[in-house]
Amino acid sequence: MEAKNLDIYGHEPLVWSRVLEQLQRTDYRATHWLATTGSDGRPHVAGVGAMWDSGKFYIVSGPKTRKSRNLAENNRCVIAVSMPDVDLVMEGTAAIVSEQATL
Numbered sequence: 001m002e003a004k005n006l007d008i009y010g011h012e013p014l015v016w017s018r019v020l021e022q023l024q025r026t027d028y029r030a031t032h033w034l035a036t037t038g039s040d041g042r043p044h045v046a047g048v049g050a051m052w053d054s055g056k057f058y059i060v061s062g063p064k065t066r067k068s069r070n071l072a073e074n075n076r077c078v079i080a081v082s083m084p085d086v087d088l089v090m091e092g093t094a095a096i097v098s099e100q101a102t103l
Contacts, residue, residue, distance in 0.1 A: 003016065006089065014086065018085075018086065019086050019088060022083040022084065022085055022086045022088075023052040023081075023083070023088075024052065025083075025084075028083070028084055030081050030082060030083050031047065031081065031082045032047065032048050032049070032050035032057075032059070032079060032080070032081045033045055033046070033047055033048070033079070033080045033081075034046055034047075034048045034050070034059060034061075034067055034077060034078070034079050035077060035078040035079075035080070036066075036067050036070035036071055036074070036077050037070060037074055037076075038066075038069075038070050038073075039070075039073050039074075044066055044067060044070055046065075046066070046067050048060065048061065048067070048079075050079065050081070057079050057090070058097065059079070059094075071094045075093045075094045075095065076091075076092075076093055077091075077092065077093070077094050078090065078091050078092075079092075
């Protein structure tokens with residue numbers, strides 16, 4: 001994983017343990033945003049229900065939503081989360097999870 005601090009001052013990335021601590025907290029409600037692109041290249045951002053577990057974000061999305069249709073065509077995406085002490089943006093790929101044990 002590549003880490004980069006997106007501030008305008010050129011600071012080093014935050015210590016990952018600080019970010020993990022925020023991701024694993026359950027005493028507040030974080031806001032998650034998922035960015036995808038449509039087949040025509042138009043960007044789409046939507047608030048999503050999401051959680052962090054074992055090094056992955058899991059999101060909830062119905063099969064007919066724009067974000068799900070976009071991900072079916074292009075699984076590259078960005079998830080952003082605003083937490084009390086950290087704002088995080090992660091780029092990656094999405095995959096459908098259907099294993100009952102994971103769900």
